[in-house]
Every structure is written in C-alpha cells, then in structure tokens.
Amino acid sequence: MTNSNQNVSVTPMPPKSQSSGPKPGTPAYFRMARRKAVRMGLSPSSGEEAAKMLEERGFDVTRDRVTMLDTTAASQKPMPGGAAAPAQTPEQAPAVITEEQREADIKKIQKSIALRRKARFLLIALRLAIFVIFPTWLAGYYFYAVATPMYQVDSQMVIQKPDSGGSSAALGGLLGGGGLSNLEDSVIVQGYLGSREAMQRLDAENGFIAHFQQDFIDDIQRMGPEISMEAAYKKYEKYVQIGYDPTEGVIRMSVIALTPEKATEFSRALIVFAEQRVDQLAAPVRRDQLTVAQKNYDEAEQAVLDAADRVLELQQSAGVISPETDATGQMSIVNNLEALLDQRRLDLEEINRNEAPNQAQVRAIELDILGLTARIAERRAAMFTSNDASASLARVSGELSIARTNLEMRQMLLQQSLSSLETARIETNRQTRYLSLAVAPIPPDVPTHPKALENTLLALFLFFGVYIFLSLTVAILREQIGS
Numbered sequence: 001m002t003n004s005n006q007n008v009s010v011t012p013m014p015p016k017s018q019s020s021g022p023k024p025g026t027p028a029y030f031r032m033a034r035r036k037a038v039r040m041g042l043s044p045s046s047g048e049e050a051a052k053m054l055e056e057r058g059f060d061v062t063r064d065r066v067t068m069l070d071t072t073a074a075s076q077k078p079m080p081g082g083a084a085a086p087a088q089t090p091e092q093a094p095a096v097i098t099e100e101q102r103e104a105d106i107k108k109i110q111k112s113i114a115l116r117r118k119a120r121f122l123l124i125a126l127r128l129a130i131f132v133i134f135p136t137w138l139a140g141y142y143f144y145a146v147a148t149p150m151y152q153v154d155s156q157m158v159i160q161k162p163d164s165g166g167s168s169a170a171l172g173g174l175l176g177g178g179g180l181s182n183l184e185d186s187v188i189v190q191g192y193l194g195s196r197e198a199m200q201r202l203d204a205e206n207g208f209i210a211h212f213q214q215d216f217i218d219d220i221q222r223m224g225p226e227i228s229m230e231a232a233y234k235k236y237e238k239y240v241q242i243g244y245d246p247t248e249g250v251i252r253m254s255v256i257a258l259t260p261e262k263a264t265e266f267s268r269a270l271i272v273f274a275e276q277r278v279d280q281l282a283a284p285v286r287r288d289q290l291t292v293a294q295k296n297y298d299e300a301e302q303a304v305l306d307a308a309d310r311v312l313e314l315q316q317s318a319g320v321i322s323p324e325t326d327a328t329g330q331m332s333i334v335n336n337l338e339a340l341l342d343q344r345r346l347d348l349e350e351i352n353r354n355e356a357p358n359q360a361q362v363r364a365i366e367l368d369i370l371g372l373t374a375r376i377a378e379r380r381a382a383m384f385t386s387n388d389a390s391a392s393l394a395r396v397s398g399e400l401s402i403a404r405t406n407l408e409m410r411q412m413l414l415q416q417s418l419s420s421l422e423t424a425r426i427e428t429n430r431q432t433r434y435l436s437l438a439v440a441p442i443p444p445d446v447p448t449h450p451k452a453l454e455n456t457l458l459a460l461f462l463f464f465g466v467y468i469f470l471s472l473t474v475a476i477l478r479e480q481i482g483s
Contacts (some may be wrong), residue, residue, distance in 0.1 A: 018182055023063065024051075027224060033061045040066055055311050077275045109295035132463045139459035140452070148217045149447030152256045153263040156251055157271060159185045159278055185281060186251055189274050190244045193253065196229070197235040209235070211262055249437055251470070260443030267441035270459075291423040295415040304414050307407035311400065334379045341372040 022028035030047025037050035044050035054061055062311070078432045081130050192198055209232050212223045223235060239256040253270065257263035348365045351357045 015221045024061070024219040029061060029262060036061065036066050037090060038102045064464060073231070101295055127471075128467070131467045132460070135463045136456065136460045140456040142218075143450045143452040143455045144217050147452075148221055148258065148451045150221075150256050150258055150449040151260040151263045151444050152254055153267045153441045154252070154254050154439065155267050155271065155441040156438065157251045157253070157274065158436050158438050159189065159251075160434045160436055176366070182249055183246060185278060186244050186246075188281065189435075190242050190251055192277050193251075193270055194237065194240070194242045196233050197242075198270065199233055200229075201273060202236075202269055203232075205267060208232075208266065211257060212239075214258070217258065237315060240266070255441070256449060260445070262442045264441050271435070271441075276305065278433045278435045281433060290421075290424040293421040297414070300410065300414040300417040304407065304410040307403065307410045311403045311407055325450070332374055338377065339374055341369060341376065344368045344372060 006220060022032060027047070033051035034044055034047045037044045037053055040054075040059075044053055051061060070326055161182065180351065189247070199208065203210075211360055212221070213227075214222070214234060223232060242253045243252045244250070245252065251274075253267065255263050255267040255270065257266055306311055335337060344365055348369065351361055351365065449460065
C-alpha cells in the first residue's frame with residue numbers, strides 16, 4: 001500500500017508575475033519565506049533556511065499560498081528529485097495515515113475554518129455594534145427623548161421700487177440711475193440679516209440670547225450664562241437661516257425658537273430691521289442729490305445776478321436804456337436830414353437851370369448842402385463808429401443784445417435748477433424702496449424640530465460611512481505593512 005502522505009501536495013496559486021512579490025534573495029523575500037514556513041509548522045532559524053526548506057518541498061515563496069492542508073502535510077512531504085529521506089529509526093518513522101484519519105483531519109480543518117469565519121463574523125458584528133449601532137442609538141435617543149422641541153416660522157419678502165414719474169425725469173434720471181438694483185439690495189439685506197449686527201440688535205430689543213438660556217432647554221441646545229458673542233452668533237446662524245433666490249428675487253427667512261409666539265416675534269423684528277436697512281440704502285444718495293441740487297440752484301441764481309449787472313453796466317456806460325429805440329430815433333433824424341439834403345439839391349439844380357442864376361442863392365444852397373452832408377455823416381459815424389470817448393450805438397446794441405441773451409439763458413437755467421431742487425426735496429422725504437412680504441410669518445401649532453427620524457437616519461449613514469472608511473484604511477495599511 002502506498003504511503004498516504006504522498007497524496008498530500010502543496011496547493012499552488014495561479015501563476016503571477018514576479019512583480020507581484022519580492023524578488024528572490026532580497027530581505028523582503030526571506031521575511032516572507034520565514035513567515036510562510038512558520039505557518040506550515042516548520043522551525044527555520046533564518047530566512048535563508050526557510051527559503052531553502054520551502055524550495056525543497058516544491059513551494060514557491062512568492063507565488064504559492066499556504067493552506068490548512070499545506071500546514072498538515074508540510075512535514076510529511078518527501079524530498080524532491082526522488083532523493084531518499086534521511087534514515088529514521090522505528091521510533092522516528094511516521095505512522096501510516098488511513099482514509100478514515102484523513103477524512104477526520106479534513107473535517108477538523110473545515111470545522112476550524114468555520115469557527116474562524118464565525119469568529120470573524122462576530123468580530124465584525126461587534127465592531128458594527130460599537131461604532132455604528134450604539135452611536136446611532138444614542139443619537140436617536142437624544143432626538144426622540146432628550147432634545148427640546150422647537151418651532152420654526154418661515155417667511156418670504158421681496159424688495160421693490162416705485163415707478164419713476166415725471167419728477168424723476170426732471171432730475172435727469174439721477175434717482176433711478178444712482179441707486180442700487182433690486183438684486184444688489186436683496187443681497188445686502190440678506191447679508192445684514194445674517195450678520196452679528198442684526199443678532200446684537202435682536203438680542204438688545206427682543207432678548208434673543210436670554211430666550212435660549214432657559215433652564216428647561218437640553219444641554220446641547222442651551223446657551224450658557226457666560227456665553228461669548230462669537231458662540232452666540234454660531235447659535236444665531238443655526239436658528240436664523242436667510243436665503244436669497246436670484247431667479248425669483250425673493251428673500252427667504254426661517255426662524256427657530258422655543259415657542260411659536262417667540263419665533264414669530266423674532267421673525268417680525270428681523271423684518272422691521274430689514275425694512276429700516278432698505279430705507280437707509282438710498283438715504284445717502286438722496287441727501288447728496290439734495291446737496292447737489294441746492295448748490296446748482298445757488299450757482300444759477302448768482303449767474304442771473306451777474307448777467308443782470310452786466311446789462312445794467314452796459315446801459316449806464318452807453319447812456320441808453322434801449323439801443324433799439326435810440327437806433328430808431330437816430331435813423332429817423334438821418335432820414336429827415338437826407339430828405340432835406342435831397343430837397344436842397346433839387347433847389348440848387350432848379351436855380352442852376354436859369355440863364356443867369358443868382359450866385360448868392362447858389363452859394364447859400366451849396367453851404368446848406370455841405371452842412372447837411374456833414375451832419376448826416378456825423379450822425380452815421382455816431383451810430384456805427386466807436387472812439388476813445390464813447391462807443392458806437394451799434395456796438396452798444398450788440399453788447400446789450402448778447403448780455404440780455406445771456407441773462408435770459410441764465411434765468412431759464414435758474415428755473416430748471418429750482419425745479420430740480422424742489423424735486424430733490426420731495427424725493428428726500430419720499431421712500432424709494434419698499435420691502436413687501438410675500439409670505440407673512442405664521443406660528444405653527446406643533447413642534448417642527450427636531451426631526452427625529454430624518455436626523456437618526458442621517459446619523460446612521462454618517463457613522464456607517466465613517467466605519468467603512470476607517471476599515472478600508474486599516475486594511476490597506478495592514479496589507480502595505482505586511483507585504
């Protein structure tokens with residue numbers, strides 16, 4: 001009968017590339033060989049001896065894997081190459097293993113494997129119970145039995161501007177173009193309601209911090225008696241949530257408090273704060289516009305006075321009130337003189353047609369003609385020619401016309417400045433932005449927080465995810481260290 005230990009062989013693993021394990025002859029290779037030799041029940045004194053013992057048994061250190069059968073039959077495997085085993089005494093000779101003993105050993109190994117699997121399963125269950133189930137139970141117990149019930153009040157608001165009328169058009173679009181758009185106003189209001197300034201005002205006027213310092217609140221949600229402003233602000237961010245939807249232009253606000261009445265009070269107070277801040281957004285612009293309009297009016301009024309003084313100065317220097325009237329009178333005198341000159345010339349021609357004209361009369365008429373001509377030239381020179389002593393009537397008339405045109409233009413600008421000033425005064429006292437409530441804050445009749453089921457499930461997923469992450473990290477580290 002063939003010895004049954006010859007039927008037991010090492011179970012090789014599928015061939016792998018040499019790159020999957022350490023190279024032969026390296027320290028890592030000898031450490032792996034010694035570790036596998038110890039698992040097989042051998043007692044090598046060094047890594048080199050372990051590698052040699054495994055090679056003698058046909059075991060590849062880097063490719064083959066140690067199994068339970070290898071551990072049982074390692075010491076019984078004959079030497080490779082048909083070499084005879086060392087001579088043994090009858091006391092040292094191994095006993096022959098029968099089929100019944102072999103089956104018993106296999107069952108024993110299978111039972112040991114099953115026990116190991118069961119122990120590993122129990123260990124995993126214990127870890128899940130410690131790191132997942134127990135923390136989730138604690139979280140659920142807190143949400144269902146310990147957490148203080150609270151009430152949430154929701155509201156929605158929108159910022160609007162009045163339609164621009166004729167008064168705004170008279171300002172040249174200053175009020176409409178100088179202000180912020182609704183988007184920017186909404187973002188500013190959102191930032192203000194979520195700021196420390198709003199929290200401090202809410203605490204000063206409505207007792208926000210004192211409301212959450214009451215004794216019946218659970219320890220996690222209660223604010224301490226000596227709480228810092230920064231810690232209180234973190235609680236404020238938790239209990240007051242502000243959001244803005246740019247597509248709809250709506251500001252959404254949720255306020256949480258211990259009672260529905262207090263939550264509604266906090267919500268309405270914050271809405272009042274937002275209305276005041278919205279009204280203050282355009283106040284500096286309106287004040288600046290009023291200042292600019294007043295300055296423009298003062299300058300226009302002074303310009304009218306200066307233009308009127310210029311007209312009066314020209315009238316006084318020229319000695320005329322109306323250049324047009326004086327010009328008409330001067331031209332009338334010149335026309336009469338020219339008519340008289342023409343008549344004297346006719347008289348001269350009539351006397352000269354006689355055969356023996358009277359030279360005395362001719363001389364007298366010629367002197368009259370010369371005098372009239374000089375007088376007409378003098379009159380015309382006074383109207384159109386200036387000298388060092390006085391200016392011509394045409395020059396005075398032109399300067400007065402320009403001065404009067406400038407005066408009329410300044411008067412028109414003064415009227416426009418006065419209209420702009422009155423409009424700016426009206427706009428300064430008028431509200432240019434309005435905060436309208438789309439959804440008013442209504443107190444709920446049942447507690448809305450905590451959401452026990454949702455929070456418990458969230459805690460379960462959170463703890464389970466952390467457990468999976470840590471388990472994978474430990475397994476990877478163990479594999480890296482053991483290779």
